[in-house]
Amino acid sequence: EPxxxxxxxxxxxxxxxxxxxxxVPISNHLYFYWYRQILGQKVEFLVSFYNNEISEKSExxxxxxxxxxxxxxxxxxxxxxxxxxxxxxxxxxxPGRTSGGLRTQYFGPGTRLTVL
Amino acid sequence: xxxxxxxxxxxxxxxxxxxxxxxxYSYGATPYLFWYVQSPGQGLxxxxxxxSGDTLVQxxxxxxxxxxxxxxxxxxxxxxxHWSDAAEYFCAVGSYSGGGADGxxxxxxxxxxxxx
Numbered sequence: 001e002p003x004x005x006x007x008x009x010x011x012x013x014x015x016x017x018x019x020x021x022x023x024v025p026i027s028n029h030l031y032f033y034w035y036r037q038i039l040g041q042k043v044e045f046l047v048s049f050y051n052n053e054i055s056e057k058s059e060x061x062x063x064x065x066x067x068x069x070x071x072x073x074x075x076x077x078x079x080x081x082x083x084x085x086x087x088x089x090x091x092x093x094x095p096g097r098t099s100g101g102l103r104t105q106y107f108g109p110g111t112r113l114t115v116l
Numbered sequence: 117x118x119x120x121x122x123x124x125x126x127x128x129x130x131x132x133x134x135x136x137x138x139x140x141y142s143y144g145a146t147p148y149l150f151w152y153v154q155s156p157g158q159g160l161x162x163x164x165x166x167x168s169g170d171t172l173v174q175x176x177x178x179x180x181x182x183x184x185x186x187x188x189x190x191x192x193x194x195x196x197x198h199w200s201d202a203a204e205y206f207c208a209v210g211s212y213s214g215g216g217a218d219g220x221x222x223x224x225x226x227x228x229x230x231x232x
Contacts, residue, residue, distance in 0.1 A: 031217070033219060033220075035219075035220075041224070042206070042222045042223060042224045042225055043160065043206060043208075043220075043222040044222070045219030045220060045221065046219075047219075048217075048218065048219055056218055056219055058219065091159060091160065093220075095217060103148050103165075103167060103210065103212050103217045104150070104162065104165055104217075105150075105162075105210070105217060105220060106162060107152070107159045107160040107161075107162075108159055109158065109159040110158075110159045
């Protein structure tokens, strides 16, 4: 299965601080997606990003969040002024190169964010 | 708006017995349907997907799923479960707007417990 990598695997931060979560999609793919999963709940879509622009975003993705592509291969999710309720697992996803083309999303291992 | 319902929060199955996990979706057009599996503390692994064509799709680890348009269902099956199948299973529906896949909508998941 294609590999998406994410760093860090676990991030602990104080409430009000800013965090940056990183993702390296499959083979420099131009598409990537961010999702979050609050403990014990379902996975929720946050945002999709294509070619340096936001393609789609959910109502969860408010001004507290931003996504960037700081270089050719890395993508980031920035959360400003973190709140306790931002504690969750954050997943990056990327389409595959062959199987299912752009329609199939492969997920990274996730970053567990804990806000204290 | 699209939605996914997984009516069973928990399912307990004896090792070696057959398994069926239910998934119902709501979507205006022909959906793209996925099943993902998540082991504790892990990311989401794609089990199988349906885009079009043959309504019975085969996936990894001996899983299969059948798309039934008339019932708006995409149930996951396995003829004989193994203890290693114990995990959380998520059904998801997606769409494709031409420029790329839209964000997936997930069900709340079914927690599978395997009895020895």
